[in-house]
Amino acid sequence: MTTIALDAMGGDSAPRAEVEGAILAARELDVRVLLVGIEATVRQELARQKARGLPIDVVNATEVVTMKDSPSQAFRRKKDSSVHVAAKLVRSGQADGMVSAGNTGAVMTIARFILGTLPSVDRPALAAAMPTAKGTPVVLLDVGANVDSKPEQIEQFAVMGEIYYRAIFGTKRPRVGLLSIGEEEMKGNELTREASNLIKQTSLNFIGNVEGRDVYAGVVDVIVCDGFIGNIALKISEGLVEHVGGMLKKAIKSRLSSQLGYVLAKSAFDDFRKKTDYAEYGGAPLLGVRGTAVIGHGRSNGNAIKNAIRVAAGLCRSKANETIDRELSAVAAAGAKG
């Protein structure tokens, strides 16, 4: 049985949402969950939610990382935080993977330093899955702020993102694209032109450059870019979806039929907003670390936490890290030859 260490203190509704998610996961998926956090608080919530008989254990951690902690502060000054303890459980082999819906920057830093990076990986990348018009998810990476990336790092993102897509969404030959400003190969900037040349030489199903407007169209499964671009792409989308309701309201103020329509469609809208949240697809894995780490959205509810556990367990079971190391070593060997 796969064991997942879950940071019980991470999200905006912790530990309630985390305990809910742990219970759902323990019931529906073949996993054991280690709830990591202030023991008394977690046990109280567990008792309230009736988790008896399920494969859920509690591991104590005396500190909590908040949204206000900087990544380096969280890493250096809170050595007994629930994020640290969860990462250490993975490092020691007591857990196969970890999940946290806490402070993204802090979780990334702690996971990177405590778990370490796979030998073949230059920089771990955060991969977000989002919905498309075709109903299939698209995975965008890096969204974890790896800025000023080198072409070789973008190539590694492509290999890791494709393995994640295959492992979790079951597509045999996911289409991989490079985010740029025109479809022609020569369009783009220095980085994309060099990265495109490298990715072309891999065995990936590389379809070349894709544009911003292709992201949600469902014409591509995995999109790679520098972390600065990926972060902005993700945040702009979140902001637009966040404001779409308000902007739409303004647009329809004057018409009675539309007003009525808005009221009727309102809950569907809220659903839609949740769907566009990457939490829907189980949070974002930090690919390239030794071990499995999945970061959920701060607003995760119990279902989103369960999905994040599902993704973490799926990555463990499919031995994604072994595949990453094998394929990146092959890429490096081919590069040395070529």
Next chain:
Amino acid sequence: MTTIALDAMGGDSAPRAEVEGAILAARELDVRVLLVGIEATVRQELARQKARGLPIDVVNATEVVTMKDSPSQAFRRKKDSSVHVAAKLVRSGQADGMVSAGNTGAVMTIARFILGTLPSVDRPALAAAMPTAKGTPVVLLDVGANVDSKPEQIEQFAVMGEIYYRAIFGTKRPRVGLLSIGEEEMKGNELTREASNLIKQTSLNFIGNVEGRDVYAGVVDVIVCDGFIGNIALKISEGLVEHVGGMLKKAIKSRLSSQLGYVLAKSAFDDFRKKTDYAEYGGAPLLGVRGTAVIGHGRSNGNAIKNAIRVAAGLCRSKANETIDRELSAVAAAGAKG
């Protein structure tokens, strides 16, 4: 009276939308319009739409730039295109400014080469105005594919964008932000950190870094970034808005009340989609060229064309280029001193 040379062959519905826009502009704004294009075609459309007595003239151009022409092909091989002729009318002083809803890359290239760049400007920048949740527009630049920008160029974008905002939207001290991945000054990449240092030293109302999620929030009036980022930001937004309808439809399929709501709200949705189009605010000026050039969206209707003419005339009347040259010279002088 301000004279605007309008490319009559540019947009997807040319010359119908262009003639409509010219008529609306000639009626409502204090402008004279020179419709530039295949003379017989334009005159036929003018006759059909009853433009008699309005300050509209036709200037012949024997060639048409299509969406398939590359910018360099359009510039070098179609010397008598309507875009070329419009730009030459501005260069010779027969028109104060030009407007085209044609192939954006081709119009930018032709305008840059025929009009030339202002002495103080390194690279002209395309500035797109978009709606925000607060109802005020936000101007994003560069969206015209100035890739691999230098910090000094980002600083120039800030100065030019602010002058455009003041001239067209009438705000006295527009708030200027730098698109980055965190609000703290040290967040970002090499380019944003250096650009931030430069912009801080200008007299602009610089509020520092803004994140992707701030773009549509209305917390800032002018946002500057490298053209690669700006293009992706704009295209992702267009793509998301384009697909929002379809994605929403999927989300609400199962509920009758939401379905009904969707039908009722449908036309409001379509309105909303138009509103998020930058054509609504009068297209995107190419700032920094000698003369005034405004590029409309290919899908511009008559009203969008009229708005683009309004923006072009407004930039001419406010002598935006003189202000740009004066303020950029001051920035350069301060830089040389500092």
